[in-house]
Amino acid sequence: MMVDYNLLRKIGEDIKKHLDVPLYIFDTEGNxxxxxxxxxxxxxxxxxxxxxxxxxxxxxYIGEFTCYNIFYDNNPVxxxxxxxxxxxxxxxxxxxxxxxxxxxxxxxxxxxxxNVLENRLPSSLLSYYAHxxxxxxxxxxxxxxxxxxxxxxxxxKIVLNIFERKAVHxxxxxxxxxxxxxxxxxxxxxxxxxxxxxxxxxxxxxxxNVKIAGSFSSFPLEKLHVAYKxxxxxxxxxxxxxxxxxxxxxxxxxxSEILWGMDKEKAEEFLERVNIxxxxxxxxxxxxxxxxxxxxxxxxxxxxxxxxxxxxxLVYRLDKILKMSGLDARKFDEALLxxxxxxxxxLYDISR
Amino acid sequence: MxxxxxxxxxxxxxxxVTAVKDFNLEIADKEFIVLVGPSxxxxxxxxxxxxxxxxxxxxxLYIDGKLVNDVPPKDRDIAMxxxxxxxxxxxxxxxxxxxGLKLRKVPRAEIDxxxxxxxxxxxxEELLNRKPKALSGGQRQRVALGRAIVRNPKVFLMDEPLSxxxxxxxxxxRTELKxxxxxxxxxxxxxxxxxxxxxxxxxxxxxxxxxVIQQVDEPQVIYDYPNNLFVAGFIGSPQMNFIDAxxxxxxxxxxxxxxxxxxxxPEGILKRLKDPNYIGKEIxxxxxxxxxxxxxxxxxxxxxxxxxxxxxxTELMGAETYLYLDVNGVSLTARVDPRTRAKSGDVIKIGFDxxxxxxxxxxxxxxxxxxxxxxxxxxxxxxxxSS
Numbered sequence: 001m002m003v004d005y006n007l008l009r010k011i012g013e014d015i016k017k018h019l020d021v022p023l024y025i026f027d028t029e030g031n032x033x034x035x036x037x038x039x040x041x042x043x044x045x046x047x048x049x050x051x052x053x054x055x056x057x058x059x060x061y062i063g064e065f066t067c068y069n070i071f072y073d074n075n076p077v078x079x080x081x082x083x084x085x086x087x088x089x090x091x092x093x094x095x096x097x098x099x100x101x102x103x104x105x106x107x108x109x110x111x112x113x114x115n116v117l118e119n120r121l122p123s124s125l126l127s128y129y130a131h132x133x134x135x136x137x138x139x140x141x142x143x144x145x146x147x148x149x150x151x152x153x154x155x156x157k158i159v160l161n162i163f164e165r166k167a168v169h170x171x172x173x174x175x176x177x178x179x180x181x182x183x184x185x186x187x188x189x190x191x192x193x194x195x196x197x198x199x200x201x202x203x204x205x206x207x208x209n210v211k212i213a214g215s216f217s218s219f220p221l222e223k224l225h226v227a228y229k230x231x232x233x234x235x236x237x238x239x240x241x242x243x244x245x246x247x248x249x250x251x252x253x254x255x256s257e258i259l260w261g262m263d264k265e266k267a268e269e270f271l272e273r274v275n276i277x278x279x280x281x282x283x284x285x286x287x288x289x290x291x292x293x294x295x296x297x298x299x300x301x302x303x304x305x306x307x308x309x310x311x312x313x314l315v316y317r318l319d320k321i322l323k324m325s326g327l328d329a330r331k332f333d334e335a336l337l338x339x340x341x342x343x344x345x346x347l348y349d350i351s352r
Numbered sequence: 353m354x355x356x357x358x359x360x361x362x363x364x365x366x367x368x369v370t371a372v373k374d375f376n377l378e379i380a381d382k383e384f385i386v387l388v389g390p391s392x393x394x395x396x397x398x399x400x401x402x403x404x405x406x407x408x409x410x411x412x413l414y415i416d417g418k419l420v421n422d423v424p425p426k427d428r429d430i431a432m433x434x435x436x437x438x439x440x441x442x443x444x445x446x447x448x449x450x451x452g453l454k455l456r457k458v459p460r461a462e463i464d465x466x467x468x469x470x471x472x473x474x475x476x477e478e479l480l481n482r483k484p485k486a487l488s489g490g491q492r493q494r495v496a497l498g499r500a501i502v503r504n505p506k507v508f509l510m511d512e513p514l515s516x517x518x519x520x521x522x523x524x525x526r527t528e529l530k531x532x533x534x535x536x537x538x539x540x541x542x543x544x545x546x547x548x549x550x551x552x553x554x555x556x557x558x559x560x561x562x563x564v565i566q567q568v569d570e571p572q573v574i575y576d577y578p579n580n581l582f583v584a585g586f587i588g589s590p591q592m593n594f595i596d597a598x599x600x601x602x603x604x605x606x607x608x609x610x611x612x613x614x615x616x617x618p619e620g621i622l623k624r625l626k627d628p629n630y631i632g633k634e635i636x637x638x639x640x641x642x643x644x645x646x647x648x649x650x651x652x653x654x655x656x657x658x659x660x661x662x663x664x665x666t667e668l669m670g671a672e673t674y675l676y677l678d679v680n681g682v683s684l685t686a687r688v689d690p691r692t693r694a695k696s697g698d699v700i701k702i703g704f705d706x707x708x709x710x711x712x713x714x715x716x717x718x719x720x721x722x723x724x725x726x727x728x729x730x731x732x733x734x735x736x737x738s739s
Contacts, residue, residue: 150424154455161440161451192436199434204452204499206426208405244365284369285392285562292391307391308545310591 008078009034010124015096022083023096024065028054028076035081050079059090068093070100099125109133113171117143117179119225126222135169140184140218143227144194145235146201147177147211154205159197179228184218194247213238213248233257241346242291252295256343267344274341276325281345286324289317293329294339300330354416354429354506354539355381356402361411363397363563371397372563375411384533384540386554388547389586394563395543396511402541403509404428416506426456428507431500435512439484439495445471446480449498463502470501473535489521490528497532508536511543526552547587551575559583573723581636581717584710590641590674590685592710597637599630599711607656608637608709611680616656618706623725630711630720638710641674644686645703646694657704663694677702 008025012034015023024035030047049062053069054076060067066089067081080096082089099122107115112129115121121129130137148155156170156178169181186193194212201207213235215227230250237256238248259267280286289307293314296302304314318329325341327334356379363372372394379385387395400406402413404425413420420428439448446467453463471477474494484492493513500508513529514522530553533540544550550557551571559566559574559582567579578584584592597610599617606622607614615637625631645651651658661677661684668690675686675694679702686702694700711720 151426157455161443162438163441165442195436196438199436200438202403202405203432203434203437205455206404206424208425244369244371282368282370284365284371284394287369288392309390313390 004128005033007124007128010127011099011122014122014124015099019092019096021092024081026050026079026081028078033078050081054079059093061085066090066093068097070097109169110171113169113179113181114173116221116224117171117181117228123222130221134166135221136183137221140220141181141224141227142184142187142190142215142218143224143231144180144182144197144212144214145173145177145228145231146180146197147209147213147235148201148207149176149209151205151207152176152178155201155207155210158201158204162197162200179231181224187218190214190249191247194249198246211235211239211246211248214250216250216254237347241343245291255339256347259340259343259347262344264348267348271341271345274327274337276327276338276341276345280321280324281342283324286317286321287342289314290321290329290338290342293318294335298330298332298335355379355383355414356507356539356541357412357414358398358402359412359414361398361401361413362409363394363401363406364409370563372401375563375565377558377565377568379539379541381539382537384530384542384553384555385558386542386544386550386556387558387560388544388550388554389560389566391545393560395545395558395560397563398560399509399511399541399543402507403430403432429505430507430509431503431505433497433500433508433510433513435515437493437496437513437516439487439492441484444481444483445476445487445495445498448484448495449502452499453502466502466504467498470498473501473532474498489517490524493517493521493525494528497529501532501536505538507539507541509541512545513542514549515544515546522549529553547589551587557587559586561586577719577721577723578638578710579719581638581712584638584712584719588640590687592638592640593644593684594712595637595639595682595684596634596714598634599632601631606631608635608711610637611682613659613679614656615659615704615706615709617709620707620725621709621711621721624721624723625711626720626722630713634714635720636712636714636717638712639684639704640708640710641685641687643705643708644684644688645705646675646686646688646692646700650705651701651703654703654706657706658701659704660699661702663696663698663700665696666692666694675700675702 012023012025025033027033030051046062050067053060053067056069064085065081065083066085067079069076070078070080080093080100082093107129112133116126127137146155146159152172152175156172159180160168160170163182163186167183170178172178194214198210198212201210213231215230219227234248234250234253237253238245241253241256242248292306293303296306300311300314304311307314322328325338327338329335329338358375358377361372361375362370364370375398387398389395397406401408404423408421415428440451443451449467449470450463453466471480474497476491476494476498479487479491487495514525517525526549542553554571556568557571557574558568561582567574567583574583574587578587581594585594595610597608600607600609606617608617659679661679663675664678665676667674671690672687673690673692675688677684677686712718713720
């Protein structure tokens with residue numbers, strides 16, 4: 001395998017950013033790839049010894065340095081060295097070696113993308129593999145998590161074909177879940193995009209219980225883990241709060257994330273004070289109406305359009321909610337109380 | 353081709369929300385049935401339970417005589433067309449239609465036969481090699497239908513398939529879907545929030561509210577004989593006018609009185625009253641906008657059915673004009689001839705076509721009229737004589 005020296009240098013820089021340790025990288029002939037050259041000029045003997053150890057597969061020591069050889073396809077290709085000989089340096093060099101092993105293991109596209117989503121790659125490797133797998137590193141991406149009950153293979157094929165070829169990347173995460181990485185140009189109307197994905201998976205693939213959750217905005221490849229985390233949170237809170245809806249966007253649940261950290265006793269206290277009533281919580285039509293009203297920024301016209309109902313019907317329903325809960329959703333402060341109470345009741349499964 | 357039967361079907365979501373309650377319906381083979389109702393009424397949930405995409409909490413679902421509660425969606429012999437369809441952008445029309453069959457691993461020759469047959473039915477034969485971007489909106493919609501047709505299902509399930517189309521294309525596709533149903537001779541179950549779609553397409557309509565069936569019947573019957581206030585208000589555009597009124601007996605004649613006006617209720621309507629005890633009570637009077645008249649001839653012919661109204665707004669629709677009226681605080685909408693001389697601010701006379709009156713119980717909101725005189729057990733003359 002050809003080793004890209006520039007890439008190794010970038011990795012060295014990446015590591016240096018996070019670990020302030022004197023790291024050196026050599027090729028198998030003792031040429032310094034990364035590290036301070038002036039130091040080694042004085043230590044010519046060091047390099048001779050290092051070449052002697054080149055077949056060694058465990059950590060070894062030369063002078064005051066801890067060294068480790070990196071093998072690809074059973075061939076040594078370069079050496080990493082750290083100053084110091086304690087147990088700590090040994091652990092550190094083994095940890096650092098794991099980063100380099102990604103080359104050795106010939107990281108598959110799927111593994112690479114999982115590592116990107118989990119934020120486990122230094123930016124140099126991130127770029128290296130993006131190039132290798134022809135993933136455009138110059139655009140921003142969004143992440144959607146799709147959860148299905150059955151036929152995951154078909155669901156993946158359907159989603160891949162909805163987008164333009166090469167624009168989208170799909171990674172399976174477990175037996176019922178996959179992540180979809182798609183460029184920001186598809187993000188103009190995320191709700192519509194997710195609805196299309198859901199309808200297509202269900203009608204073309206006969207797939208049950210399709211749930212799709214997405215991040216708030218687009219991110220460059222190196223920050224994609226943020227989008228993934230947001231999508232995960234959207235799925236978690238969306239299922240808890242609006243399970244049957246099936247489409248969840250992180251921006252709708254940011255406040256839930258804050259409330260999730262609240263003490264349950266305090267939540268109960270709050271719900272005791274703002275008693276919205278169990279009947280309201282169990283009324284599908286009124287809950288759907290309220291959610292739509294909140295989503296449409298308390299706008300009567302937009303909400304009635306969204307729900308395909310007459311404006312008067314919406315007003316009638318809001319009056320009914322007022323009667324049941326004592327709170328008028330048309331007034332901002334009371335809408336806020338309603339929203340908080342409903343969210344807390346659902347998050348903590350408190351009926352009141 | 354199959355009949356679909358739902359018996360006492362319930363859908364309760366975790367958390368206790370009941371989306372569908374005691375749903376009973378027999379859908380005949382080759383029927384085009386439309387489930388209609390406002391958002392949240394349970395129509396989509398019902399369709400998804402038939403599709404197998406949602407579990408049935410309790411009750412039984414039969415397709416073609418077979419209990420299918422536990423049969424996975426792909427084995428139910430159904431095809432679905434949903435609102436948010438997309439064509440695969442890099443595939444030809446042919447491949448778009450074939451894709452679902454490929455997923456099911458149908459042999460290539462069979463796929464070819466089915467796709468070509470569907471293309472023939474939909475008039476897409478010349479377009480099979482085109483990519484979606486080279487198609488018009490209507491052609492794309494037909495390809496989406498083609499994806500369902502190639503499966504040769506016993507039942508087509510459609511959930512708002514026309515909602516994302518512009519108004520003109522929606523009207524065109526309504527006709528195409530009706531023709532398609534006639535050609536395919538298969539059971540269609542269609543969900544919409546749009547009462548016009550329901551009225552124009554369904555052989556029968558199921559009106560739903562709060563997860564409960566309100567009425568099932570042919571479109572014209574639902575329009576003429578709504579079971580309750582909800583159906584009366586939901587079906588018809590502009591919607592039926594409702595007036596809080598009182599039925600009063602004066603010298604053997606019965607009047608519906610409101611806001612100082614009295615409308616003579618004809619015998620034909622009185623004979624249809626389910627219970628003569630409504631005379632003397634508060635009721636809700638219903639009258640459709642097209643049954644309110646401002647023509648001189650009508651006003652002269654029915655002087656005991658005329659009220660004065662202030663014209664608040666007029667809307668010229670081309671073939672008709674809508675008058676938005678105020679009758680002593682009661683808002684009414686009349687659909688009149690576009691040659692009307694009424695203008696905003698005018699006080700005009702407006703006549704009720706009393707043979708088209710609807711009446712509802714104020715508390716139960718159910719109709720208090722039988723559909724025919726024959727059904728009525730009540731002899732009005734006896735009652736009025738004794739009151």
